[in-house]
Amino acid sequence: MIVINWLIYLKKKKDNLSLFQSLSPFIDFMASTDMDKIHEVTKVFPPSLSATEISLPLTMYDTLWFKFHPVERLFFYQITDLAHHFFYSEIIPKLKQSLSLTLSHYLPLAGHLIWPQDAPKPFIYYSSNDGVSVTVAESTADFTRLSGNGIRDAVELRPLTPELLTSDDKAAVISIQITLFPNQGFCIGLSSHHAVLDGKSATMFIKSWSYLCKQSDKDANLLLELIPSFDRTVIKDPTGIDMAYINNWFSFTKSDPKKRSLKVLQTIGGNPNRVRATFQLSRDDIKKLRNKVLSMVEQNTGKQSKQLHLSTFVLTCAYVFVCLVKAKGGEDNRGTMLGFAADYRSRLEPPVPANYVGNCVMSHAMVATKGDYTKEDGVAFVAEKLSDMIRGIERGELEGTKETLENYIEMMKSVPGGIMLGLAGSIQFDVYGSDFGWGRPKKVEIVSIDRGGAIGLAKSRDESGGVEVGLVLEKQEMEAFASLFVDGLKN
The missing domain is CATH 3.30.559.10 (Chloramphenicol acetyltransferase-like domain)
Structure with missing residues (x-):
């Protein structure tokens, strides 16, 4: 997250x-x-x-x-x-x-x-x-x-x-x-x-x-x-x-360095006013989103498809983020911040083994306004920004300096009262592959998204190339999101 x-x-x-x-x-x-x-x-x-x-x-x-x-x-x-x-x-x-x-x-x-x-x-x-x-x-x-x-x-x-x-x-x-x-x-x-x-x-x-x-x-x-x-x-x-x-x-x-504590600053999960739901994007949905984004980007900027990193991850995030920002409402100048954690194992020099157990991820974030998401080409806007960020990571523009965490806090302050969107999980993990001998899981849930409001991602159980998206929102926001999510795919 x-x-x-x-x-x-x-x-x-x-x-x-x-x-x-x-x-x-x-x-x-x-x-x-x-x-x-x-x-x-x-x-x-x-x-x-x-x-x-x-x-x-x-x-x-x-x-x-x-x-x-x-x-x-x-x-x-x-x-x-x-x-x-x-x-x-x-x-x-x-x-x-x-x-x-x-x-x-x-x-x-x-x-x-x-x-x-x-x-x-x-x-x-x-x-x-x-x-x-x-x-x-x-x-x-x-x-x-x-x-x-x-x-x-x-x-x-x-x-x-x-x-x-x-x-x-x-x-x-x-x-x-x-x-x-x-x-x-x-x-x-x-x-x-x-x-x-x-x-x-x-x-x-x-x-x-x-x-x-x-x-x-x-x-x-x-x-x-x-x-x-x-x-x-x-x-x-x-x-x-x-x-x-x-x-x-x-x-x-604001604690004294001499008074050390290993207590995590966990919020109390289980806000009774929040609801949980899972939404799915099929492979066909992803394909349609890709075609739509390519059409919008080429029309607006002249960029060719080979210049964009329109992976399943990018397209899923762009579409879900736009639906979420619209569901949360507010004025067009309302600040938004979205981010994701990138796995650095294969990106460090020398690379870290794929079976390394520990943290080897770093967060990346972008700041925009609600109006950037809600305009007609909002999904294309977010997809292009995420594409640029991922291209930068692939070129070796990695985070991880003494100022990184401090900079995150400053970015947070730049959007007071804004919408903060993060990600938990990954479509790369194959969580549905965990069969203990009594069959594959019927469902895998990231419970902890109720603590900070992140979006849970997983590869679909049916291995069709689709994506599961888990959300925890206020009930009114969830109903608005569900309507936007379904209607947007129809259109």
Whole structure:
């Protein structure tokens, strides 16, 4: 998710709002939820033969996200007539056994972030006593409704989402919740610390876990492309950009550098006034958008198609962003900021391995006005701007300086009261490829978009070349967006 989008969301929160006041809407919802019970909260440990101690430093790409809220995903698996006995005697033991085996390859994920007084910045530490928190729960909620695309209250997914524990002294790297829906299916929830894992890393972990679970063999080995690399020496930072970002966070939060805290500045998810929905763009929709944008750009500027980077990503973002800005309304001079995170693994020199586990992404953003989006060629305008940004990245115009995070905050200030749009997820991750042995997910949701208002992206489940777009908006905005989205494709 784009850094700026989340920072402006935090600034809108009242500084003196008590924790109870922040949590009260969420607590009220939990009191009336269909979550019947939590059966157990336990830890799953790597095999006893694993290394006894590991420590890993945070790189500059990690410290950029140091205080960012956890990334939360849900994977829904539909099994008709799923009985309690089968779930507790077959599914849960296999998931736990394969998770333990997976952690033997991903040991740092079983550890914590810590920050000793003699250390200049936090680091990841694993010892033989560490493991991953796993909650097993049961719900009588409507599985079909929660795993569908239709409009429903955003808070409905919160009870399925595991809490990632953070404190002043220690922060978990990941946490997991497995929820049974009797006679309907089950759901796996993963919360991950953004200072340790980016989206590609978290997806690689889930794919590794699902692969080993499906093998049903405690001696099974990971596929070569799933074997993780935690080598931090591949990230070069000779000028100390990592510490600049740490100091930027202290400045932004107005906190004393001597009073170190590993608590993330997460907003309380589950605003009861917001709703969630998923929209789809087919391959044919993308093709029509491409033709329309090319026609408009060539007509307005004379640019030829070979000069534009009109990928599925660019066209999806351009169309969705325009529909969103129109749905949010306001005057034409209302400021807007949109951004996305680019994967730098293949773009650094020398390149970082594709199986690198950690953050290797950087945010890129553009500022415009609402009027730029709402004019007749608004989609072409945004597509052209995004195309230019991506072309720049391909030419090696990469972000990542001591001023980067500070510049984001300044950009945020340049559009007071404006519309902040960011992205979470990617159409490159293939999240629907995570089959634990009981079929592919029926639905994958990025729950954490309800914390900062980002747009969730995923490659369509049917592998047709389409895109899924997840949104959390005020109900009136969602209804307006849905109308614009559907009508725009018809026209």
